[in-house]
Amino acid sequence: MFADTWESVKSSGELKCGAAIASPYVMKNPRTNDYSGFFVEMCREFADHLGVEATYVDTNWDNIVAGVQSGRWDLAMALNETPERARAIAFSEPVSYYEVSFLYNKDNPKLPDSVSNLEDIDKADITIAVMSGTVQDKAVTGSLENANIMRLPGQDETRLAVMSRRADVLADANDTNLLFHHANPDWSVVMTPTPPLAPQGVAFGINQSVPEADIQELNEFIIEKRESGEVERMINEAAQIAVEQME
Known part of the structure; x- marks a missing residue:
């Protein structure tokens, strides 16, 4: 199922991202059901990098790791790498810190x-x-x-x-x-x-069977976005959206 993961994603035409709500990482407008947040944007831009569409799958924090393990989604957004989770799934480079x-x-x-x-x-x-x-x-x-x-x-x-x-x-x-x-x-x-x-990095969660080369491609994408200032821009924009939604 997970051999050549990104090639399989390209064949399907969609990158599925597990979405548990936590502002400003992952947000959902209750009126439009549209997703926002800087992990949502990172998922969308990585999908663009792969040449596919990003699809967001509703979940919660109790089930998000299980969805990675079962292949219900390709990436779990905004996960901290705890020892328990690290025994169950793999992780990308941190996108931000927590x-x-x-x-x-x-x-x-x-x-x-x-x-x-x-x-x-x-x-x-x-x-x-x-x-x-x-x-x-x-x-x-x-x-x-x-x-x-x-x-x-x-x-x-x-x-x-x-x-x-x-x-x-x-x-x-x-x-x-x-x-x-x-x-x-x-x-x-x-x-x-x-x-x-509990200081930790916040990263994407990935199935442990995903090839190292595919994880490396994701990591290089994240590092480039961090070093270019794109992640900081995304965080600032997500923070503004989050405050507006609370008002």
């Missing part, structure tokens, strides 16, 4: 005036919302002993949990939480732990 941060309501009486470390939120009366199956889920589970962890299926659910105060804190990617803060500056505050929590 760490976990925590967003909270500054008027929450259960939290100190200034949350500065994990100890401030690792309390039995604090509930932390996180997307199930994500890197931040595993990082929070491994780092906090006392707080309650509310695992929810998607980004909208975790944000609504904090906005409605069903949860006290939102654990998410640093740039994702920063975007949410920019859209809600009147009440939200972001705390990024020192040292960084």
Whole structure:
């Protein structure tokens, strides 16, 4: 199935990309169902490089790795290379970099005036919302002993949990939480732990049987986009779209 992967993609005429939502990496307009985000654009441009169309396949963070393994999609977008995932699939060069941060309501009486470390939120009366199956889920589970962890299926659910105060804190990617803060500056505050929590590259996930030459072609494409400044441009454009969608 995976021998000469890009040749097979060219024969089919489409590059299938697994899409689990996480702004600004992968976003979906609820009115038009159109995808955006800088990983979406990277997938589209790599499809152009191969001379095919990009197709986006809906999934979630609990199932995105399994879809790579089964061949439901050729690339999984915006994956962190955790030890568990690395045993199941291969990874490209990082497109961008990631760490976990925590967003909270500054008027929450259960939290100190200034949350500065994990100890401030690792309390039995604090509930932390996180997307199930994500890197931040595993990082929070491994780092906090006392707080309650509310695992929810998607980004909208975790944000609504904090906005409605069903949860006290939102654990998410640093740039994702920063975007949410920019859209809600009147009440939200972001705390990024020192040292960084779960610092990792964010890459494409690939089936382990994909030939090394095909992975190298993808890596060279990514490196060229990073070094040319194209990735930074994509990130800035995706950030603007994400903020507009939150307004």
